Amino acid sequence: NAGVTQTPKFRVLKTGQSMTLLCAQDMNHEYMYWYRQDPGMGLRLIHYSVGEGTTAKGEVPDGYNVSRLKKQNFLLGLESAAPSQTSVYFCASSWGLAGELNVLTFGAGSRLTVL
Amino acid sequence: DQQVKQNSPSLSVQEGRISILNCDYTNSMFDYFLWYKKYPAEGPTFLISISSIKDKNEDGRFTVFLNKSAKHLSLHIVPSQPGDSAVYFCAATPYNNNDMRFGAGTRLTVKP
Numbered sequence: 001n002a003g004v005t006q007t008p009k010f011r012v013l014k015t016g017q018s019m020t021l022l023c024a025q026d027m028n029h030e031y032m033y034w035y036r037q038d039p040g041m042g043l044r045l046i047h048y049s050v051g052e053g054t055t056a057k058g059e060v061p062d063g064y065n066v067s068r069l070k071k072q073n074f075l076l077g078l079e080s081a082a083p084s085q086t087s088v089y090f091c092a093s094s095w096g097l098a099g100e101l102n103v104l105t106f107g108a109g110s111r112l113t114v115l
Numbered sequence: 116d117q118q119v120k121q122n123s124p125s126l127s128v129q130e131g132r133i134s135i136l137n138c139d140y141t142n143s144m145f146d147y148f149l150w151y152k153k154y155p156a157e158g159p160t161f162l163i164s165i166s167s168i169k170d171k172n173e174d175g176r177f178t179v180f181l182n183k184s185a186k187h188l189s190l191h192i193v194p195s196q197p198g199d200s201a202v203y204f205c206a207a208t209p210y211n212n213n214d215m216r217f218g219a220g221t222r223l224t225v226k227p
Contacts, residue, residue, distance in 0.1 A: 004158070031213070042119070042204060042217035043159070045221055050213070052159045059214075081224075090158055099166060102216065106158030 002026050006091050006107035013081045013114045021076040021110050023091030031094045031106065032074040033058070034066060037086040043090060049074055081114045088112075118142045119207050121218035129226055134192040136221050138205030141186065148181060150190050153202045153220070157198035162203070163190070195225045 004025045013019055023032065029072045030051050035043040045058030047066040055066045063085060074093075078085060088111050092104040120139045128134045136150075146167045151159035165172040165179045165188070172179050178191045192199055205218040 033213075035217075037132070040124075040219050042121075044217070044221040045214065048213050056213070059216075084116065092158075097213060100164065102147065102208060103149065103161045103164065104151075104159075106160070107155065108158050 004093055004105050004107035006089075008110060009014065009108065010111050011113070013112065015082060015114060017054075017081050018077070018100050019081065019112075020078075021089055021112075022033055023024050023076070023093075023107060024072055024107070025074075025091075025093040027093060027105065028071070029095055029105070030071075031092035031096065032068065033092045033094075034064070034074065035075045035090045035092060036060065037090060037109075040086050046076065046089075050084045078112075081112075083114045086112060086114045116158075117216075117219070119205055119216045119218040121203075121221050123221050125222045125224070127224045127226065129194050130197055131194045131196055132156075133218070134190075134195045134223055136190040136203050136205075136223065138188045138190075138218055140188075140207050140216075141184060142190045142207070142209070142216070143186070144209040145207040145216075148179070148188050149208075149215075150177075150179060151178065151204045151206060151217075153204065154200050159204055164180065192223075197225050197227050199223060200225050219224075 005100040052071040095101040149164040153159040208215040
């Protein structure tokens, strides 16, 4: 049982390049999330999805786009990477919103460096 | 606007002693509180949670205390073990809401 799988685990980009991070979950969770982790900042929500075909903005959405064409996949795109987007990105999923349903299962993370 | 704060970046304790990790929050709408543990090169994993209707929740060696009037929660680990060495994140969310906010984390080191 893989849980939440993120690819790639590491990536180095030059400023202005584009890329996509892929997240896949095999738990049939409805909700999926993309967070970024920066030193001293904790995890901050970028975008989330409440079901197949839906997406919504989180706390820090600028510079990112997402898509959820299939229930098990949630893609995070950077159209024109900037050094400020150097971070560790975590995908997460959950059953729902209320109480214990909102416990997040995280992937192992994707470390992105933008030069 | 950090609504969840963990003011101690690090904590070091001796094996067998108690570890106390603290967390403060500012948003009175937070209704559900969680602790996650993170090892290097892994994603955070859920540890324990507490609803705002309770003031204590216990799971084995781990106990979370909630003081709503002070907007403060703490995680107690007794006894601490070297395998508990990790970064601990406090998180909080309003009822039935996607907006889960995380603290910056506390790195716990348990010395043998």
